[in-house]
Amino acid sequence: ANLRNHPGAQEFSRNVLLVYSAALVFFMQAGFAMLCAGAVRKKNVQNTMLKNLLDACGAALAFFSLGYAFAFGGDDPMSAKKTFIGTSNFFLMNVEDLAFWLFQYAFSAASATIVAGTLAERCQMAAYLGYSVLLGGFVYPVVAHSAWSANGFLSATALEPMWGVGMIDFAGSGVVHLTGGTTALFATMILGPRRGRFHDDTGRKLAKPKEFPGHSVALQMLGTFTLWFGWYGFNAGSALLLDSLERDKVLALAGVNTTLAGGTAGIVALFANLWALERYTGEPFFDVKYLMNGALSGLVAVTGGCGVLEPWAAVVVGAIAGLLYMLGTWGLVKLRLDDAVDAIPVHMLNGAWGLIAVGLLASPKRLYAAYGHSDHVGFFYSFSHNGADGLLLAAQIVGILFIIGWVMIIMLPFFVWLDWRGWFRSDPLEEIVGLDTSYHGGLMLGGEDDINPEYVSAF
Amino acid sequence: ANLRNHPGAQEFSRNVLLVYSAALVFFMQAGFAMLCAGAVRKKNVQNTMLKNLLDACGAALAFFSLGYAFAFGGDDPMSAKKTFIGTSNFFLMNVEDLAFWLFQYAFSAASATIVAGTLAERCQMAAYLGYSVLLGGFVYPVVAHSAWSANGFLSATALEPMWGVGMIDFAGSGVVHLTGGTTALFATMILGPRRGRFHDDTGRKLAKPKEFPGHSVALQMLGTFTLWFGWYGFNAGSALLLDSLERDKVLALAGVNTTLAGGTAGIVALFANLWALERYTGEPFFDVKYLMNGALSGLVAVTGGCGVLEPWAAVVVGAIAGLLYMLGTWGLVKLRLDDAVDAIPVHMLNGAWGLIAVGLLASPKRLYAAYGHSDHVGFFYSFSHNGADGLLLAAQIVGILFIIGWVMIIMLPFFVWLDWRGWFRSDPLEEIVGLDTSYHGGLMLGGEDDINPEYVSAF
């Protein structure tokens, strides 16, 4: 029975709690904002802050007018047909389940915000506005439609899901994080690194990349905690959408797994980096960046499977997420790709890992509780269950390829075009004096100006 | 049937969720605090912070002892009699519905906090204590009684509401925001602007008002996001008080409208100001203040009608709120009224607009779901519904006039008296060295003292 349409008390609770879950997910915007504010230099704080709030505002209008319609418009759970995109319910017309809209809006806002962090400190306002609208209004909704609409070709809740199982992305490792993270990767490839990060003034490659320490680790930490807090709305809240009589138990499982994966990943990243520093430099130290971004990596990775993994599996997912983050952040530096907040290893790498983890570790019992069937389970379970059945794993990989491919064919040309027109990158003087002065009428930081006027005159 | 008194599961959820909604509204205090902390200069941070927490603490005692009794004491929903003020249930005696008390407490605390921001950086502690007690203990409760008690003369839920409809103020555009904002206006008129804002040292009027940039845009942004987050408890949570079987759906509608109005208003204020700067100065820039305060303006404006407006109407309400904020902040400067956090355009102007918007745009269908009748609807709907019926709009206007008038007859004389006794304004030296040094035992900001000792000696 479809509980969504049931009257009565559980329905009452589901609707109300979905709104409060949406509020928690919305509050993740504050987390992203603080994370970014802490990670950038003081001269760019205002620019970074503005983008975070503008994302939240813009996503509201975009999801109201187009996004929801593209993602979920005209969903027909009784039909097995697959569609590429929704085509009705524009401007919230004839939408009954407003709590669902609000929850999905908050998700769409998160996706766009991921990108802004990576590009911080060097991106033009016009470019930012352009890619935000394109991502939030079209690219993300198509991914959400494919994975979560009853008529999406990857959907696990379709009447006849792909290969009998579909891609299982419980709360959006793929839909939200991989989409945002992949966009961030293509964007930074085209945009290039911040001035002075990998090259000196004459353009010569630095032997050792220059670190740009953020201006406040306290705000970064606040951002990390706020994101983790909001993640309970994100992951646990997603259980409210299930058509299952055990929604509350799946919800609790999702909360527990979220906690375990985040905690494990933070610890693993911190100590693995400590060990590596000891081994390669002889000067180990506790690098708080690895703890923070490690924890976030674990949270991203468990997002896809939080409702279908056993708790021990969440620990495994988290441990690998922590290692992946460490390798990812090293790899980015090696490739001279500049990511001001490490969003690519956190969201893209671990978004993909989160989908694969479901394909490997989804438990029959938990799948049954959440989705009402367990014909195709995690690869490691399938040996004992019904022979080596890789269909779920295959569906997850198809999902990853689809998301990366879809982002690539739309966003990559767009970024190339922006760059070719000269609309993407701030000009060098703007970057050196800082975007706050360049685009936002000066610093708002009374008496703490750390822009050396000599920089400007020397230019 | 009155669900409030029904046993059972929905009642269980209503009580629990009302407590958590109250917690969210309480958390708005943190939002106000961060907004104010970011907006003031470093030398006054401690003073501003203290007031925010003291408001929350003081409101608890005031609402426990007097406020609740004045606002809701002895409510009799079965009687059509109208009273000016409640006269029982002092000190929570014989109050059964404690969740309701907690929710209303959080609202009363919000009202007082609005004023503190406007008066920041120049108000004596004694004056602050005085007006807080008067506002929270008497002025606000009378407004709340009139609008929300079953026996209030403006109440929409009275047995026989004024003109058959009463004033509809769903979550308090008028009761909370207009009351606080109007108090702020009268206070700043009497208190005068901060030294150096509109005049030079010799008292000569400056050609161009001096900007006092706050010391941290990151904290201001954090405050904005925190307020928005808490607003879901404020607006959506208010639906839990309804005596309607569709409370959960009204709650979701309120959440959606809150989001749409906030988002729209932020974008409109940001771009309208950009356009105006381009037009009048030729040097446009993205002013993050307009985005933040614009969004807050939209949230204030939709507070009154979030449960009775269609989503498209929330977008309209937000767009006008964004413009009103921009005009309001310009107007204040023109009138040489100094508002350290722009609380007057945000809360007063848009509080009034929020009430009017209900009179114009309240939808029959949504009114029916929330209040069980739709005899008198928004003016624009009334043409097709039952002829041009302006009764709801008229009731809303009566409400605005009552609130402004009531605040004026109590608070204005009080501020004049404070000023006449010399208890309102900090003395000039205190203001110049900063209130943290003057009232709070020195700066707590180790190593970042930006008070020039020369200022002091030069005095």
Place this chain on the structure above:
Amino acid sequence: ANLRNHPGAQEFSRNVLLVYSAALVFFMQAGFAMLCAGAVRKKNVQNTMLKNLLDACGAALAFFSLGYAFAFGGDDPMSAKKTFIGTSNFFLMNVEDLAFWLFQYAFSAASATIVAGTLAERCQMAAYLGYSVLLGGFVYPVVAHSAWSANGFLSATALEPMWGVGMIDFAGSGVVHLTGGTTALFATMILGPRRGRFHDDTGRKLAKPKEFPGHSVALQMLGTFTLWFGWYGFNAGSALLLDSLERDKVLALAGVNTTLAGGTAGIVALFANLWALERYTGEPFFDVKYLMNGALSGLVAVTGGCGVLEPWAAVVVGAIAGLLYMLGTWGLVKLRLDDAVDAIPVHMLNGAWGLIAVGLLASPKRLYAAYGHSDHVGFFYSFSHNGADGLLLAAQIVGILFIIGWVMIIMLPFFVWLDWRGWFRSDPLEEIVGLDTSYHGGLMLGGEDDINPEYVSAF
């Protein structure tokens, strides 16, 4: 009837809301982090931040593997036997009620975090890791078992509670706060004060202790508000664990009492200190530290009785908590015990007071609603009820003695051993340059370095 095992809608709400309550309690970690970040000097921010997040991460793994098993493993509510420690359900094996696990995890994380604040700015990383694991993995779970497991010897919900009533610690004044605060006391006794706090460079005692003002009162205030916000999950949320048909009403009472005690205590501490300053120094000022820590003291003190006290009693509890904080902070300075965040007067003193307050003031009516019986009530009520019955009060005192004693026999020798091995205290140079430079690869605060290199060379 045991509602925990009932199917149906109330059960659904209980499970979901317990997860969201856990999220609120988790968010208190952010509050602790901001409180500590604001209270320490800039050179130690990163160290302090790292510990807060590492606590949250480590507690997840510890409670997953051992903690939950020790505290609640194999609980048998049908048996009257008393056990010292649980011995099954390691690694979440065979645990059905995952929402309960998550809620209890968040509590265990809070307990460990309390200690870190006290020891800030001078403790080695290895020592921190050691005591955190010991406290979170063993010492705290034993206390939680004794007080809250159905088979704990102090448990009020046991089949045959001690003296027919057991110790009533509704949400953990004793279990969480007294345990953490007592550990902090023993730790600072062994670790000693920060360099320069009570002695000059030559080791001579200072006539007047040197204040080490924190670097940001705004962050401290944010921490205070965040803690208060999360406390609604902590205190009100604990009512969801009750086996009572009136859980929702007890929950609302807990929320109201939390608010009243916090507000009263803040005001009392602020004004009592103002009065004392006037009296003893002639230079009174509003010390924001007393308001913040006073409010937190009230919240701690009411934690033990929030569900069994009348609202007026919560005001009394808060007033005394505010005074106790003031006396406690003075006493610490007198005893030359250095507590960087005043965790000892806030959590230890008021944790104990919270337990005693239950013994004095627990109301028959409220006890009955929460626990289903009221044979033994608060001492002040017992006169009229069933003669002067001090059994509840006696049980509370036994609980205090047990907690202090248990912490002493385990943690005190451990700290002494750490100190003897030279693993506890940072070496003087590390402390002077700051722990961020010493342990975390340098400051992350671009351009705001306030470590004077002369300090270092002069060493």
